[in-house]
Amino acid sequence: MDDLYRELILDHYQHPHHHGEIPDADISYEDSNPLCGDKIRIDIKLKNNIVEDVKFNGKGCAVSQASASMLMDELIGKSLDDIKKLDKQFILDMLGIPLGPTRIKCALLPLKVIKAGVYGIQTWPDEEDDA
Amino acid sequence: MDDLYRELILDHYQHPHHHGEIPDADISYEDSNPLCGDKIRIDIKLKNNIVEDVKFNGKGCAVSQASASMLMDELIGKSLDDIKKLDKQFILDMLGIPLGPTRIKCALLPLKVIKAGVYGIQTWPDEEDDA
Amino acid sequence: MSATNPIKTKGLNVAAIREDFPILQQTVNGKPLIYLDSAATTQKPEAVIQAMDEYYHKYNAIVHRGVYALAEEATARYEGARKKIQKFINAKSYREIVYTRNTTESINLVAYAWGRKNIHAGDEIVTTLLEHHSNIVPWQLLAKEKGAALKFIDVDENGLLRGEQIETLVTEKTKLVAATMASNVTGTLTPIKQIIERAHAVGAVCVVDAAQSVPHMPVDVQSLDADFLAFSGHKMLGPFVGILYGKRALLEAMDPFLGGGDMIREVFMDHSTWNELPWKFEAGTPAIMEGIAMSAAIDYLNALGMDHVRAHERDLAAYALDKMRDVEGVRIVGPLDADQRGGVIAFAVPEVHPHDVAQIFDREGICVRAGHHCAMPLHEHYGLAATTRASFYVYNAPEEIDKLVETLAKVRQIFRG
């Protein structure tokens, strides 16, 4: 089986978890990857500042879609402060596949959207490395 | 003696012929070499379409000043049609010294001023090679 | 395509050409490198790399204003390259050839220096749906600044420009038409001569995006009667430098674009006067090495012959279109007739994102491009967010297309699980 497109990724891509919309979401944010135009929108429903439900929508490659799908699973039950701590390495570990720098941007798009929605952080999650 | 700065050139530079102005000139034109800012102004006095008198003024390097001085000598007695025929090679032969491309522009400046004054030709005299 | 000597198209001896491109001897991920992204940027023959090397080893110096030997040599070669470019596109004078950074800057130069002076509120600018963003965004910015309208000539079901719209959209209100000669997505060759004629008939000027034509086929600016024409050295075996061709009378009448050294005649505290063409539009120290190396790139293309380059790419495109149509489900955008397109083929694989397609190609050593290829309006028209694109040049062989098609099948298989 192909390294990058190993079962798990393809499975999440073809059968994404938490795909859809939350009509009465507390937080909604959409952003795109300027390199390829892929878009992701994420809706979050909170209860006592804890993520009760989360859904994503949008089009993208297997990497960004699987990353979104897997990230959705992780978010449920987390506090907004927990979410702020999620970083690039968390995503890479979650996906568990080797990625070049361009594909890393795909992988990070969902996290970027979440952080922008939750904290108004408009930059890539790896910006801290460089600033 | 130095090849480029052989006696004749330096002599014309230090003691230019036909240097000055003609107050009632029929044709007057001034131009500069954009590469170095050197300027030459030439006044021509005609009689029956023949150059009766000519004077030049301006600042410049030994090459452009000597070229002007020597060219003035050549112009007297020529018709405007004769002048139109003068070309790059004429100037190079007149000076009789080896010149790199940048210095050729210095050497050609006086001829350029004359042609622009007489015919409104605004381009370098060697333009024809390229157009 | 002859079966006995499969590495030959009608146009070129690819095996011999490949010897001149050191980068193509490489393997990537253990597979021989197959470079199919020449529409983005081309590889360079050793002769061009050597020209760069020689410049820095022997006569790196400032042009125009140096009296010393190195500077004289650099100047002669830099201006000599300009004249070679002039001849390559058959411009009347070297004064009509302006070095820029790239096609994009060439077009922006026209938008700023011609457009801001000549486009007024209520005027119309016409472009096409086939354009690269560099021939759209500068006109959007200009139209917005001036209160002008921007209109698009549409694309038909075969990926060709709608000829009748050339007549209906380009009207007396039109002051400028901006059109490509060849699309970098569909490969479509446009009826550029007809477009230019129509522009002139209504008194408009025409800006031709030749980024995908000058490198790939004979282009003659005088027979086209183009007003402005833009292209990039890096897409034609050369360095990172751009070219703007402009008719002398138009360039003369324009105000300068960037201000600074070299483009001036005299600077006073309260005003300045401008240098002669083409230097009026070249502010500051130019990319000297890059200008000079264009000479070697053009020598190389001239030795091949631009007619042969075009024939070769046409044959490759025909071969690829033929083979790719056999892969189930693959959708090719743009004309299916190789005579109507350049050697650029963008396609979509159902259910598979182009990024994933390109990544799987990469692991086979094949470089293709995934994305909107700087043509979002065109992708929007096709209802696609992105496509995968393979583009060919003088060093590509039919065998590489076989490998492309094989890998396409593999992509489908992986995603079927």
Added chain:
Amino acid sequence: MSATNPIKTKGLNVAAIREDFPILQQTVNGKPLIYLDSAATTQKPEAVIQAMDEYYHKYNAIVHRGVYALAEEATARYEGARKKIQKFINAKSYREIVYTRNTTESINLVAYAWGRKNIHAGDEIVTTLLEHHSNIVPWQLLAKEKGAALKFIDVDENGLLRGEQIETLVTEKTKLVAATMASNVTGTLTPIKQIIERAHAVGAVCVVDAAQSVPHMPVDVQSLDADFLAFSGHKMLGPFVGILYGKRALLEAMDPFLGGGDMIREVFMDHSTWNELPWKFEAGTPAIMEGIAMSAAIDYLNALGMDHVRAHERDLAAYALDKMRDVEGVRIVGPLDADQRGGVIAFAVPEVHPHDVAQIFDREGICVRAGHHCAMPLHEHYGLAATTRASFYVYNAPEEIDKLVETLAKVRQIFRG
């Protein structure tokens, strides 16, 4: 200057450095090449030439949008070089580093994209008499377009800026101050920190021309608190590429400059949105090789240490000023104190035109520059149409200055007959 080891200044081991510059091993007109025109453009060490070569031999490809291995490598190195530049001038973020063509384009970018939005009729722009045309002409064009006034801080009898005018000319009306850190004619180091502080005190932004400072001394944009700062790769051992540093908040608030590929986020037929910094200001295919090779240039300079570079040039300038003053009649423009200037010395020889001076130098294998050095207002101030200029860099030795002085004497002799 030690007499026993004359090839050493306090700063650098020149003999070792020269080994790295293949071009300097040449002879010109039968004489060893003495390159004294580094203020125009510098020579390149083999490491930089190698970096260029390697790029074209191994991983030439488009940046940002390629998924394949070559493109990933090119992108990583291109963006890596940006971060190296960031650290070299101590910018806060790589987003504040914009690649341009040269210093001139960097300054024009500010004039177009910041200036057209923020300068209005009646506003004042202040510059100095020491400026290169690239820091004058863009402001003239902008002032004319907007109906603003352009004022010049004067130069005193020692070639220094008149400090009191920094206070009197930069007033509440001033919206922008454009000043050089080091003159390319007089070598004058300006009180740039004081200028920036004054600009900020009146609410103006300050554009620093660092073309002659970043290559020659440590520059820290944060400690300067510069708003914009421009310099050129080709003047610091690197390729033909320019850099614009801009404070992030200023860059964010600016409209784009050139429109096209890479600088957009989304393009629709009727409008577009822009990419993040710094790419918002980088339209079209950038000069990728050139960006990447900046990395090798900075590595080289860092290995020498910018403090040592400055010390070396200061010593060379002191040595040259000292020797040249002994040549009868020669007039040196600018400060005579080496602590107040960079390694640039422009001079006039009575009765001899600089072109002729430079030509005679050329025949001795010495490259010097003759002309107005793109600083006509400053030459006007000195009552000179042109000067001859010698400028030093890391590879120049005191012996070369001896040769310069010897040749100066020869010039005088030839013209005396």
